[in-house]
Amino acid sequence: MPIVVDIGTLIERSPDIRKGRPCIAGTGVTVRRIAGWHNLGLAPEEIAAKIEHLTLAQIHAALAYYHANRDEIDSDIAAEEEQAGVFDPSQAGYPILARTLAARRDNLKQTIAALERRLSDLPADQMT
Numbered sequence: 001m002p003i004v005v006d007i008g009t010l011i012e013r014s015p016d017i018r019k020g021r022p023c024i025a026g027t028g029v030t031v032r033r034i035a036g037w038h039n040l041g042l043a044p045e046e047i048a049a050k051i052e053h054l055t056l057a058q059i060h061a062a063l064a065y066y067h068a069n070r071d072e073i074d075s076d077i078a079a080e081e082e083q084a085g086v087f088d089p090s091q092a093g094y095p096i097l098a099r100t101l102a103a104r105r106d107n108l109k110q111t112i113a114a115l116e117r118r119l120s121d122l123p124a125d126q127m128t
């Protein structure tokens with residue numbers, strides 16, 4: 001018989017883990033970390049490939065939590081950035097993950113632009 005997972009068990013909070021921020025149960029990976037990757041354009045499958053110990057179901061649960069509680073997560077991210085006072089990626093204190101995600105985002109934008117240029121160069125009869 002297949003195992004049934006109650007979606008409500010996939011996200012948890014504990015004051016002792018990640019300052020009480022919502023995390024994927026049993027991992028310490030925060031919802032905001034998953035939301036950050038997602039907001040930079042990564043698909044759930046790409047996020048799961050980067051954090052290999054997570055299942056696709058866990059990634060989707062984190063994204064569902066994020067979309068249901070977007071104001072909470074976005075406010076948390078903004079408050080931490082403000083507290084750290086580090087908004088410039090060139091500063092040494094800028095988080096490595098944020099720098100990596102920004103580079104990934106920029107790379108995706110460049111790839112999209114290149115593909116759009118190639119598509120616009122195709123003759124109309126080849127665009128079917």
